[in-house]
Amino acid sequence: MAETSYEALKLDHQLCFRLYSAARRVTRLYHPFLDPLGITYPQYLALLVLWEAQEPLSVGELGQRLELESNTLTPMLKKLEVAGFVERRRSAQDERVQLVSLTDAGWALRESAAHVPECLYEALGVSDEVAIALVGALDAFSGEMRSGNAGDARQERA
């Protein structure tokens, strides 16, 4: 009955809301840099993975890195294909597997995007200390989080 019973329900006490709003604010910051390239932020992330892999990846492999499944990736990859940045073809060894590879335009886009990270960092206007602290806190959080299938980021609890 007392208001204090609902103390935990206050927005400012929610770690989740901080994450949720910070993620959206940062994503919005990317817009002016990615829009001229003709890609969205999630598409940019998918391209980061492909650029780094240097080889065709299956939808599942992309999904493992991005923590997304085919229900999200398939439509996005189709858009990237229509835009001319990737190609999709079935694996010869396993027809179930859809292999996603970069086109010439997809590789060329990498050069156009080369400065995006530093532009974004500049636009953020956050000091190195705070940014580094946040990265560390997020890694520790993801490492401890249950069902935080953050790949190899898991760590034993001390």
Next chain:
Amino acid sequence: MAETSYEALKLDHQLCFRLYSAARRVTRLYHPFLDPLGITYPQYLALLVLWEAQEPLSVGELGQRLELESNTLTPMLKKLEVAGFVERRRSAQDERVQLVSLTDAGWALRESAAHVPECLYEALGVSDEVAIALVGALDAFSGEMRSGNAGDARQERA
């Protein structure tokens, strides 16, 4: 030409991806707790604000707290209205303003949701130290971030 020029484009170097994936993972954790209540995670956030305000709020006031605009809020609030948790009516003083208030069912839902925060925290499985560190890091980040209109969350640097 050298691979090193693209070092910054590696996914693991992206602060933004950590934020993006951590936010999604936490949101997914809410699902089993909010689904029985018949609400989604963004709807839960909107209700948190209304429960805390204790009075009808305009779409704009809700949006300030949630960092969302009418293009997102209007459809969501209509769903909450159809679900019977809120009422929407125009302000008598200013017909432009849509006032959102809780129904009895909306207030009752607060009791059902009272344990959600601790259930979620339990489900997270993250130590207090790590959680507190992340909250601190996110607040410092949001405080410094340019156009980080984090409301009253800004804080002077020590």
Next chain:
DNA sequence: GCTTAATATATCGTATACGATATAATCGTA
């Protein structure tokens, strides 16, 4: 070799996000 289980994507339905624009009501001011 045939049938069933498992796997990899794809599809579908619903619910956000959000830029751009439209609409309606109020305000400011000549």
Next chain:
DNA sequence: TACGATTATATCGTATACGATATATTAAGC
């Protein structure tokens, strides 16, 4: 007090997210 500017929502179009299910292909067991 008309009327253009401002303000508060709403609408529209596009692009994710994601649970649930469908489809197609391969693997496994008998």
